[in-house]
Amino acid sequence: xxxxxxxxxxxxxxxxxxxxxxxxxxxxxxxxxxxxxxxxxxxxxxxxxxxxxxxxxxxxxxxxxxxxxxxxxxxxxxxxxxxxxxxxxxxxxxxxxxxxxxxxxxxxxxxxxxxxxxxxxxxxxxxxxxxxxxxxxxxxxxxxxxxxxxxxxxxxxxxxxxxxxxxxxxxxxxxxxxxxxxxxxxxxxxxxxxxxxxxxxxxxxxxxxxxxxxxxxxxxxxxxxxxxxxxxxxxxxxxxxxxxxxxxxxxxxxxxxxxxxxxxxxxxxxxxxxxxxxxxxxxxxxxxxxxxxxxxxxxxxxxxxxxxxxxxxxxxxxxxxxxxxxxxxxxxxxxxxxxxxxxxxxxxxxxxxxxxxxx
Numbered sequence: 001x002x003x004x005x006x007x008x009x010x011x012x013x014x015x016x017x018x019x020x021x022x023x024x025x026x027x028x029x030x031x032x033x034x035x036x037x038x039x040x041x042x043x044x045x046x047x048x049x050x051x052x053x054x055x056x057x058x059x060x061x062x063x064x065x066x067x068x069x070x071x072x073x074x075x076x077x078x079x080x081x082x083x084x085x086x087x088x089x090x091x092x093x094x095x096x097x098x099x100x101x102x103x104x105x106x107x108x109x110x111x112x113x114x115x116x117x118x119x120x121x122x123x124x125x126x127x128x129x130x131x132x133x134x135x136x137x138x139x140x141x142x143x144x145x146x147x148x149x150x151x152x153x154x155x156x157x158x159x160x161x162x163x164x165x166x167x168x169x170x171x172x173x174x175x176x177x178x179x180x181x182x183x184x185x186x187x188x189x190x191x192x193x194x195x196x197x198x199x200x201x202x203x204x205x206x207x208x209x210x211x212x213x214x215x216x217x218x219x220x221x222x223x224x225x226x227x228x229x230x231x232x233x234x235x236x237x238x239x240x241x242x243x244x245x246x247x248x249x250x251x252x253x254x255x256x257x258x259x260x261x262x263x264x265x266x267x268x269x270x271x272x273x274x275x276x277x278x279x280x281x282x283x284x285x286x287x288x289x290x291x292x293x294x295x296x297x298x299x300x301x302x303x304x305x306x307x308x309x310x311x312x313x314x315x316x317x318x319x320x321x322x323x324x325x326x327x328x329x330x331x332x333x334x335x336x337x338x339x340x341x342x343x344x345x346x347x348x349x350x351x352x353x354x355x356x357x358x359x
Contacts, residue, residue, distance in 0.1 A: 008104035009076045012055050014180030018080070018106040019052045020045075023125050029104045034133040036102050038161035039077065040154050043089035043135050045099060049121035052109055053080040057181045057307035059100055061171070062162060063300070065155060065278045071171075071304040072162035076103045079307055087276075089138050090151050091283050095275040096292065098309050100154050100161075140281065150281040158278070176305050189335070190305055196339060197302075205342060209259050209302075209332045212236070213243025218250050221317040225291055229268045232322040233293075236262045236331035239318050249315045250288055257298045258312050262331025265322045266293040272313060289316045295326075 008029070012018065020026075023046060029036045059077040064070055079098045087093035125131035140152045154161075165171070173187035182190075197207040219242055225231065233239075236259055242249050272290045274283055290313045297309040 008102075010103040010106065010108060012058065012078050012103060012106070012108075014055050014057045016055045017052060017109055017111075018055060019109045020048045020050060020080075020101070021105055021107060023049050023121050023128070023131060026105050027128075027130055029102070030133070032133060034137045035161075036104055037075070038157070039074075039100055039102055040137065040152065040157055040161075041105070041134060042085065042099070042153055043122070043125075043138060044085045044087070045101075046121045046125050046134070048080075048083060052111075052113070053083060055079070056081040056083075056098070056309070058179045059307055060175070060179075061304055061306055062100075062158070062308055063303050063306040063310075064158065064162075065310075066158050067279070069164070071306065072158070072164055074100075074162045077101065078103065078106070079309070085153070089135065090153050090276060091149065091274075093151070093153075093274065093276045093283065094270065094272045095155070096269075096311055097153075097155055098307075149283065151276045151283065152281060153276065155278045156276065156281045171304065173305065181307055182305055186301075187305070190301060193302065193335060194304075196335075200342070205346070208335055208338050209256055210338075211243075211247045211254065211256060211259075212240030213245060213247045213254070215242075215244050218242055218244050218248070219317060220250065220288065220315075222289055223316040223319065223321065225268045225271065225316060225319070225321075227268055227270050230265060230322045230324070230326075231268060231293070231319040232265045233261050233263060233314075233329055233331075234318055234320060236333075242315070242317050249317065252288075252290065252313055252315055254318070255298070255312060256302045257300065258314075259331040260299065260301070261293075261296050261329045264329025265324065265327040266296050267326065268292075269294040269311070286313075290314070291316065291319070 026041060026049070030041055034041050056079040059074060059079055061071050061073060064072050077100050080101055083099050084096045085099055087095070125134060137152055140150050142148045142150050173191050176182050177184050177187050193208055200207045239254060239262065243254055247254050269292045272286055272292055274285050276282070277284045292311040293314060297311055300306040300308070
């Protein structure tokens, strides 16, 4: 890391109050591609200039959504509470990703009130020739030379500003506790589950929490849900009945991180009709029903405590309309009970093998 990078680092912790620097201050950090340390500063971020937010968490570790090879590392970066990309300059992408912020683009402040900007930061940037690069780098040329629109954003360029962990490196979850990303018991649970699943993987056992699904064709049900409607996530057993052997329903995967919400009641945030595909940069339409739920995000309990808080996509068949109030679910089942059951099963199988050999 350069001396300049060191001088801009704030070592922020979760919960600290910061202000997004002015457009001119941010421009001074950007290269000709509108990046700082290879992280793109996107036009959607301009609207937050001069405003104050709490740090949602440090982004030292993040999920690889491009090559899907696990966790990648980055430096001096954070997420801010509630600050997500609206896709306004990227073809209306509806993924609603949490934005990465370099600490060089922020400053510590006292008091939560944001000073009123004299002009709209977006309008000011549009009229500033030096800011043109921010708008110009939302798209890039197609590798095939076609006229197809290929988008460039923080999600698609992840491999540029992150790096894989060194071979054999072991992450200390104490660092996630120390910076305020998680409580100690969450870090301890993640470490224990990670160790158990590594053991299960090595011996060909079932990992925790287990996922079901064995169908060859998967059913559909349209509810035509609208933003603000209250829905209940179906039970894990009901959802498993809609999944194929790869835990998918008509191509959409049901992830372990979604189990914690089974049985809970939440509000629909919106229907998702199109998203940018991270590996290719192409805008892909969602051919079938797909919704995201307000406040229902990936907590990365099984993905290294990444802080991206991605919205999982839900098929409407996994939901039912509900009344009453918002209520948390939990379809994971007890980790301790699962470990004991797995251990008991392993002992029984070994005893049976001995009996067969001796008979």
